Amino acid sequence: MTERVPTTDGAVTAPPYRLHAHKPEVSASRARAFGSWYYAEHVLRSMNSYRWTLLASSIGTPVMYLFAMGIGLATLVDRNSAGAFGEVSYLAFIAPALLASATIMTAATEFTYPVMDGFKWRRVYYGPHASPLNTDQIVQGHIIAVTVRLTVTTIIYFVIVAAFGASPSAAGPVAILVAVLSGLAFGLPLMAYSARIEEDKGQFALVMRFIVTPLFLFSGTFFPLDTLPVFLRWIGWISPLWHGTELGRALTYGYELPLWLAAVHVLYLVVLAVVGLKLARAVYARRLGK
Amino acid sequence: MPTLSAGPPVISARQLSKHYGDFKAVDGISFEVPAGESFGLLGPNGAGKSTTMRMIGGVSQRTSGDLTIMGLDPEEHGPEVRAHLGVVPQQDNLDEELRVRDNLLVYGRYFGLPMSYLRPKADELLEFAQLTEKASAKVDALSGGMKRRLTIARSLINEPKILLLDEPTTGLDPQARHILWDRLFRLKESGVTLILTTHYMDEAEQLCDRLVVVDKGRIMAEGSPAQLIREHSTREVLELRFGSERNTTVAAELQGIGARLEPLPDRVLIYAQDGEAALEQVISRGLRPITSLVRRSSLEDVFLRLTGRSLVD
Numbered sequence: 001m002t003e004r005v006p007t008t009d010g011a012v013t014a015p016p017y018r019l020h021a022h023k024p025e026v027s028a029s030r031a032r033a034f035g036s037w038y039y040a041e042h043v044l045r046s047m048n049s050y051r052w053t054l055l056a057s058s059i060g061t062p063v064m065y066l067f068a069m070g071i072g073l074a075t076l077v078d079r080n081s082a083g084a085f086g087e088v089s090y091l092a093f094i095a096p097a098l099l100a101s102a103t104i105m106t107a108a109t110e111f112t113y114p115v116m117d118g119f120k121w122r123r124v125y126y127g128p129h130a131s132p133l134n135t136d137q138i139v140q141g142h143i144i145a146v147t148v149r150l151t152v153t154t155i156i157y158f159v160i161v162a163a164f165g166a167s168p169s170a171a172g173p174v175a176i177l178v179a180v181l182s183g184l185a186f187g188l189p190l191m192a193y194s195a196r197i198e199e200d201k202g203q204f205a206l207v208m209r210f211i212v213t214p215l216f217l218f219s220g221t222f223f224p225l226d227t228l229p230v231f232l233r234w235i236g237w238i239s240p241l242w243h244g245t246e247l248g249r250a251l252t253y254g255y256e257l258p259l260w261l262a263a264v265h266v267l268y269l270v271v272l273a274v275v276g277l278k279l280a281r282a283v284y285a286r287r288l289g290k
Numbered sequence: 291m292p293t294l295s296a297g298p299p300v301i302s303a304r305q306l307s308k309h310y311g312d313f314k315a316v317d318g319i320s321f322e323v324p325a326g327e328s329f330g331l332l333g334p335n336g337a338g339k340s341t342t343m344r345m346i347g348g349v350s351q352r353t354s355g356d357l358t359i360m361g362l363d364p365e366e367h368g369p370e371v372r373a374h375l376g377v378v379p380q381q382d383n384l385d386e387e388l389r390v391r392d393n394l395l396v397y398g399r400y401f402g403l404p405m406s407y408l409r410p411k412a413d414e415l416l417e418f419a420q421l422t423e424k425a426s427a428k429v430d431a432l433s434g435g436m437k438r439r440l441t442i443a444r445s446l447i448n449e450p451k452i453l454l455l456d457e458p459t460t461g462l463d464p465q466a467r468h469i470l471w472d473r474l475f476r477l478k479e480s481g482v483t484l485i486l487t488t489h490y491m492d493e494a495e496q497l498c499d500r501l502v503v504v505d506k507g508r509i510m511a512e513g514s515p516a517q518l519i520r521e522h523s524t525r526e527v528l529e530l531r532f533g534s535e536r537n538t539t540v541a542a543e544l545q546g547i548g549a550r551l552e553p554l555p556d557r558v559l560i561y562a563q564d565g566e567a568a569l570e571q572v573i574s575r576g577l578r579p580i581t582s583l584v585r586r587s588s589l590e591d592v593f594l595r596l597t598g599r600s601l602v603d
Binding site for chain 1: 347349350351360367368369370372373374375377379381383384385386387388389392396397399400401402403407411444447448449450
């Protein structure tokens, strides 16, 4: 590989600084105040460089699922279910579950490989780590950026769900927030786990296969949880997807949910997210500060 | 134009140590760096250079000792210390998903610098790093030398007065290294304090006003390159090759020539004030080396003398 060596213009010392940055003290105080947002900005700019891929999958996934399950399967189910899903169509029944599961799956992608990339493959975390930002801000910035991505993806998904007529209730759009919260409840503990991995031996593929997929199948997604035998129901109880889906159903079609139970669902999701955040902060601080 | 100024040191380390369990990566080193100086840590891989750099950079906590940068303890004032620094890590960590110029912009944002400053600044730094034509290229399209220059440009986005360079030219071809040295020399001339680690003695000789030789976490010697050579080596070195089988056996017959003899597996080094005269003595003893070379002493010789090992293994 040869590099072009420009003939020097004869200037002995071109001082490299012609403009003037603000003082280091200003940098430090701004970083202390807004560091998480600065890092989020970076991650969002990186995501922006493959925005068309993201957009295509954000639109393609719901359309695909809703056609297959909501039109194909639902026709058959609705003919034979005899009101097993309450007063609503099968499409309306699964729509909030599909919404939350799409958000969770996106979160599962964003909090695994990119974390490994930050620590190991391209070591992107080490750039900001040498700047005035601190490790908590790197964690939070990454989370903010992913939350933005999850929100956009979920809004698109919801619009498509609504276009299929699967969110009859006026409170429906609130399900977007619930789905994003479910994504974080699942994603943040996963982020902490990903940050602990020193070597990729296929752990992420295992997470997808043995955690994400069973949660997707057994969280009351395609059928009410209580149709499962008791010994399998616990999967749903621990699954952020089930909690998110129950809330989503209450919001999109008025599925009956006592207030106290709704509060338990929200609380469970919040606790998972907060615990995940705290763990992630601790793991990042330990690993980056070695 | 030397810009050494009297005043408090910009970096001061006293009995600085970093242990990982029983392993003492850095074992009680002390040094001070005045503003504008170009200061080097020279040593082999695993000597503790990078660990020291990471402590100075405010990203790794020390086990014991004192450390201040611009009078601030990096463990108490991390963001403030890091805001003063420009950092060029050993391994590039550019964002390959962003374009060349965008890498500078996002980095500048970490310092809270506004876009109105960053846009022209990025262009200025790309020019300085001779990457103007690559401004909108993807990072993966750059050669190793170009990535390195981009990392240096990135480290200058906040106009640091102190630049930390961890093995800035390791892995680069000679031409790319010379371009880089030229850029670093300009920074030095403009008064930026350079702290660099290297295991290349030519790099240390080119760039450092003063350096410490580090081995196994300890400082073995300290001084300017010329001073170190004067104190720990002779003016010249005669390198003789007798063939790998014979080097050690011949060494016995060379006793008494020059100030000191260093038999290595592939050659024998004779340290002498006058290398040519030493060579004449060798010949007069009836020995016929396959090749002989008289050269000036370098930091490599200093290191060999101090540690009994060579720098690059």
